[in-house]
Amino acid sequence: MNAATRSPQPPLTRSVEDYLKSVFHLTSQGGFATTSDIAEMLEVAPPSVSGMMKRLSETGLIEHVPYRGVQLTPQGRRAALQMIRRHRILESYLTSKLGYDWGDVHVEAEQLEHAVSEKLIERMADALGEPRYDPHGAPIPTAAGEIEEAELVTLADIAVGSSVVLREVGDENTERLHYLAEQGLIPGVQLTVIDRQPFNGPTIVRLGDGTTRVVGQELALLLFCRPVDGE
Amino acid sequence: MNAATRSPQPPLTRSVEDYLKSVFHLTSQGGFATTSDIAEMLEVAPPSVSGMMKRLSETGLIEHVPYRGVQLTPQGRRAALQMIRRHRILESYLTSKLGYDWGDVHVEAEQLEHAVSEKLIERMADALGEPRYDPHGAPIPTAAGEIEEAELVTLADIAVGSSVVLREVGDENTERLHYLAEQGLIPGVQLTVIDRQPFNGPTIVRLGDGTTRVVGQELALLLFCRPVDGE
DNA sequence: TTTGAGATTTAGGCTAGCCTAATGCCCTGT
DNA sequence: ACAGGGCATTAGGCTAGCCTAAATCTCAAA
Numbered sequence: 413m414n415a416a417t418r419s420p421q422p423p424l425t426r427s428v429e430d431y432l433k434s435v436f437h438l439t440s441q442g443g444f445a446t447t448s449d450i451a452e453m454l455e456v457a458p459p460s461v462s463g464m465m466k467r468l469s470e471t472g473l474i475e476h477v478p479y480r481g482v483q484l485t486p487q488g489r490r491a492a493l494q495m496i497r498r499h500r501i502l503e504s505y506l507t508s509k510l511g512y513d514w515g516d517v518h519v520e521a522e523q524l525e526h527a528v529s530e531k532l533i534e535r536m537a538d539a540l541g542e543p544r545y546d547p548h549g550a551p552i553p554t555a556a557g558e559i560e561e562a563e564l565v566t567l568a569d570i571a572v573g574s575s576v577v578l579r580e581v582g583d584e585n586t587e588r589l590h591y592l593a594e595q596g597l598i599p600g601v602q603l604t605v606i607d608r609q610p611f612n613g614p615t616i617v618r619l620g621d622g623t624t625r626v627v628g629q630e631l632a633l634l635l636f637c638r639p640v641d642g643e
Numbered sequence: 644m645n646a647a648t649r650s651p652q653p654p655l656t657r658s659v660e661d662y663l664k665s666v667f668h669l670t671s672q673g674g675f676a677t678t679s680d681i682a683e684m685l686e687v688a689p690p691s692v693s694g695m696m697k698r699l700s701e702t703g704l705i706e707h708v709p710y711r712g713v714q715l716t717p718q719g720r721r722a723a724l725q726m727i728r729r730h731r732i733l734e735s736y737l738t739s740k741l742g743y744d745w746g747d748v749h750v751e752a753e754q755l756e757h758a759v760s761e762k763l764i765e766r767m768a769d770a771l772g773e774p775r776y777d778p779h780g781a782p783i784p785t786a787a788g789e790i791e792e793a794e795l796v797t798l799a800d801i802a803v804g805s806s807v808v809l810r811e812v813g814d815e816n817t818e819r820l821h822y823l824a825e826q827g828l829i830p831g832v833q834l835t836v837i838d839r840q841p842f843n844g845p846t847i848v849r850l851g852d853g854t855t856r857v858v859g860q861e862l863a864l865l866l867f868c869r870p871v872d873g874e
Numbered sequence: 875t876t877t878g879a880g881a882t883t884t885a886g887g888c889t890a891g892c893c894t895a896a897t898g899c900c901c902t903g904t
Numbered sequence: 905a906c907a908g909g910g911c912a913t914t915a916g917g918c919t920a921g922c923c924t925a926a927a928t929c930t931c932a933a934a
Contacts, residue, residue: 427921447882460922462883467920479882479929509740510766520760527758529751535741658891678912691892693913698890710899710912 421471426526428473429495430454431464435474435484436492444481490557497553498525498533500546505536507547514547514598515589548589549580549599549636564636567603567615568629575604576637583634595625602640652702657757659704660726661685662695666705666715667723675712721788728784729756729764731777736767738778745778745829746820779820780811780830780867795867798834798846799860806835807868814865826856833871 424432434453438445447465451458469476473488484492502521506512512520534555537543544560545551551560562579570576578601583589592598596619607616612629619625627635655663665684669676678696682689700707704719715723733752737743743751765786768774775791777783782791793810801807809832814820823829827850838847843860850856858866 425920457923458882459884459924463921506763510763510770512766520763523758523760524755527754529754532737532741532751535743539741656890688893689912690914694891
């Protein structure tokens with residue numbers, strides 16, 4: 413009997429929870445999460461990642477292919493989704509019930525997600541009416557560990573002339589989020605791409621109210637859209 | 644320049660926060676907190692406490708008199724009161740806003756108090772209307788670090804025939820708290836001591852509604868009362 | 875096919891915080 | 905006055921998680 417099949421599991425540490433989340437995000441498009449990508453995301457040195465990957469594969473949370481990278485096992489994925497649910501419910505609660513600005517919730521949720529009980533998260537979810545999306549438009553995994561996989565395209569990829577709905581802002585930076593909110597670029601808003609400058613230049617969009625915005629390439633890559641008609 | 648005067652302070656660890664809280668509680672009647680009392684309260688071995696006391700006195704949070712015990716410095720007291728404010732605001736919020744039972748809040752708050760920001764605590768306090776007491780009747784320190792020092796007497800010390808108001812339940816045990824709530828023994832209730840059995844036997848009290856309760860010595864020591872007339 | 879840049883892993887070391895075992899101090903009771 | 909019990913401290917060791925430096929692997933380009 414190896415470590416992966418031993419039971420019951422000890423509770424995960426804060427550090428392990430963070431590694432699992434990183435691997436989840438880095439593998440969301442399929443493939444492997446590399447050591448250096450994880451290191452960069454968590455702001456640790458690459459050897460720290462190698463060491464942790466060793467421990468996590470011994471406990472059966474990830475699959476490690478040496479020199480290639482890692483993927484989550486079903487068990488690791490479950491744990492990661494639980495953390496993401498916690499994070500997004502917390503962000504939603506802080507925004508709806510405690511007057512937090514959507515730019516400030518990420519940092520606070522990042523700390524709280526390691527300390528809250530399942531019970532507390534479910535009470536918050538209940539108080540909010542079981543929200544399906546967080547304040548940035550990201551889907552909230554269910555308590556059962558299912559997450560919506562939507563096909564979203566970044567604003568930078570939308571053809572000139574197309575109309576789309578902004579569904580998700582894939583950013584965590586407080587200042588950028590404040591700026592986007594000022595500009596009215598928040599989930600749910602309808603956009604028409606009326607022009608785009610060449611050489612990865614900015615995209616010019618018209619909002620529902622007829623006003624226009626100039627969105628730089630870097631920001632446009634963080635704005636995920638869906639066709640205006642689809643569900 | 645020694646460590647105590649160096650600035651700025653690094654953030655306190657979870658462990659340090661717990662030690663400071665313990666010392667605060669153990670010295671609330673004055674005097675020193677002993678190594679073994681702290682060890683028992685935190686469920687660690689006495690040498691772990693000695694080691695931590697060494698570190699904490701180097702950072703100027705406590706005053707350590709070898710073989711005697713420790714006391715908080717003004718700086719340590721400030722940090723301890725901040726943790727107690729966090730804990731009690733959290734307990735109040737969970738009870739008022741998320742439907743927690745007063746027996747269950749302690750465990751949850753114990754985890755959260757290390758993860759919440761000042762900002763979040765103040766938003767919760769604001770949402771609650773700046774409460775002065777937690778669900779168990781314990782006074783909540785102000786954001787400025789002041790705490791009410793009330794002269795309370797345990798029910799076991801109240802003379803037969805006296806009427807008192809139950810002000811605080813000094814317990815954290817879930818089951819005992821559930822039991823007390825069932826019995827109607829919650830802060831604010833008025834009690835008249837109508838009898839007491841000899842040899843540290845139970846106290847018999849009459850509640851406002853005329854019903855009576857038999858309160859064992861052990862529980863009576865946890866029920867803090869004030870005279871019925873005073874503010 | 876070989877080579878070398880870049881990524882990864884291994885080696886070795888550090889700190890915080892915990893432990894047990896051994897030692898030292900204090901103080902009371904004889 | 906001092907012996908001994910009980911508490912506190914020191915000594916020494918462990919793990920998790922981080923680090924830097926050194927060794928190793930991979931793969932693309934020459």
